[in-house]
Amino acid sequence: MTELYDSIITGGGTAGLTAAIYCARNGLRTLVLEKSAPGGQILNSPEIENYPALPHISGFDYSMALKNQAASFGAEIKTQAVLSLSLSGQNKIIKTRRGEYEAKTVILANGGVPRKLGCPGEEKFIGRGVSYCASCDGNFFKNKNTCVVGGGNTALDDALFLANICSQVYIIHRRNSFRGDGKTVAALEKTPNVTFLMNSAVTEIRGGESVEKILINQNGEARELNLSGVFAAVGQAPETGFLAGLVALDAHGYIQAGEDCKTSIKGVFAAGDARTKPLRQLVTAAADGAVAGVAAAEYIAKNWQGNAVQMGK
Ligand code: NAP
Numbered sequence: 001m002t003e004l005y006d007s008i009i010t011g012g013g014t015a016g017l018t019a020a021i022y023c024a025r026n027g028l029r030t031l032v033l034e035k036s037a038p039g040g041q042i043l044n045s046p047e048i049e050n051y052p053a054l055p056h057i058s059g060f061d062y063s064m065a066l067k068n069q070a071a072s073f074g075a076e077i078k079t080q081a082v083l084s085l086s087l088s089g090q091n092k093i094i095k096t097r098r099g100e101y102e103a104k105t106v107i108l109a110n111g112g113v114p115r116k117l118g119c120p121g122e123e124k125f126i127g128r129g130v131s132y133c134a135s136c137d138g139n140f141f142k143n144k145n146t147c148v149v150g151g152g153n154t155a156l157d158d159a160l161f162l163a164n165i166c167s168q169v170y171i172i173h174r175r176n177s178f179r180g181d182g183k184t185v186a187a188l189e190k191t192p193n194v195t196f197l198m199n200s201a202v203t204e205i206r207g208g209e210s211v212e213k214i215l216i217n218q219n220g221e222a223r224e225l226n227l228s229g230v231f232a233a234v235g236q237a238p239e240t241g242f243l244a245g246l247v248a249l250d251a252h253g254y255i256q257a258g259e260d261c262k263t264s265i266k267g268v269f270a271a272g273d274a275r276t277k278p279l280r281q282l283v284t285a286a287a288d289g290a291v292a293g294v295a296a297a298e299y300i301a302k303n304w305q306g307n308a309v310q311m312g313k
Contacts, residue, residue, distance in 0.1 A: 005031045007296045008094055008103035010082050011239075013040020014285040015272025015292070016109035017066045017077075022293025023107075024073035028300065031103070032070065033096060035081035039063025040111050041236065041273070042282060044135045046161055051282050062282075087246050087265050090303075104304055105296040108243065108255055108263070109271040109289065112236030112280075117149060121205030122232075129211025130230045134158035137229075138165050146229035147172050147214065149202055155233035156180040156188060162231065163191045170225060172197045172216060205230055238274040250276050261292040267303070269295050 007023045009016045012034030023030040037043055045059030080096035092106045114132035122130055131137040146166045148159045151173035162169045176198045178185050188194050200218040205211055213226050238253045248256040248264035255270035257263045263270050271288035273280045
């Protein structure tokens with residue numbers, strides 16, 4: 001006999017854990033399946049500056065508070081990767097390596113994975129000089145030359161963080177202006193060991209056992225930089241490959257769902273960065289979690305007899 005939950009949430013980031021709070025507070029038996037540590041992409045951010053009323057909180061503290069809040073309302077949180085889903089029936093079936101679960105509703109809150117640079121040498125040197133997490137790996141590059149690729153807030157924050165550890169930090173961005181905050185750009189401009197390489201793209205990563213140099217194209221001219229670490233911060237891609245053929249995805253792999261978080265399948269909702277939406281922020285992920293959690297409770301109240309679900313605020 002598999003266990004029947006009211007709602008199973010795949011992904012324990014901001015969207016998934018907020019959905020868990022709303023599901024559990026609405027009296028739903030709720031399970032969150034997260035493949036690694038709760039918190040998602042924000043877990044390793046040194047500081048979050050743009051979440052309302054929490055001006056300076058670390059990603060770790062924020063993630064732990066969110067996880068504890070969801071658990072305090074009775075949501076179960078298990079560290080298990082989803083292997084397969086069957087979503088078309090009234091009972092949704094989710095398989096992990098440790099077991100099989102059934103649920104009346106599923107909330108897909110899988111978030112994203114780091115986007116790759118796509119240049120020769122990148123795959124070969126992952127873990128040997130190529131990293132997607134400055135706060136995780138920065139200390140391996142103490143007093144060494146590194147670069148950060150990207151022009152968003154992650155790249156800018158990563159460069160500031162690495163400038164305290166590394167001898168030299170190059171910021172390599174494909175445009176001549178940044179999309180990240182001007183305040184951080186101003187701080188970087190005042191940091192002596194940071195060099196901006198604008199209108200530039202990494203064309204190859206080279207080395208022996210580990211990264212030794214990169215080739216870049218700057219304004220059409222080829223250049224070489226001797227460095228040991230390449231931190232790619234070029235955004236995220238949705239982690240939805242396993243959903244192909246199960247729910248409607250757009251051309252970029254995002255789950256097609258509007259602001260009501262309803263997907264193409266009844267009883268299945270999408271929340272957070274994996275959903276088609278104009279702005280991917282913590283606060284919009286949290287908003288999706290709330291909408292999806294309440295929508296799941298409403299769906300059960302309408303479609304499952306004998307479930308008198310009390311709708312919360
Ligand atoms: P992002 O804002 O999507 O920025 C990605 C950057 O990578 C862009 O500058 C983009 O260039 C560049 N890029 C994309 N694909 C590329 C490729 N193949 N090669 C080279 N460059 C490429 O991603 P993010 O910086 O991870 O931020 C995600 C969200 O989290 C944002 O909303 C951000 O504000 C937020 N965030 C906030 C904080 C904070 O508040 N402190 C910290 C981190 C992140 P283009 O500009 O040319 O598109």
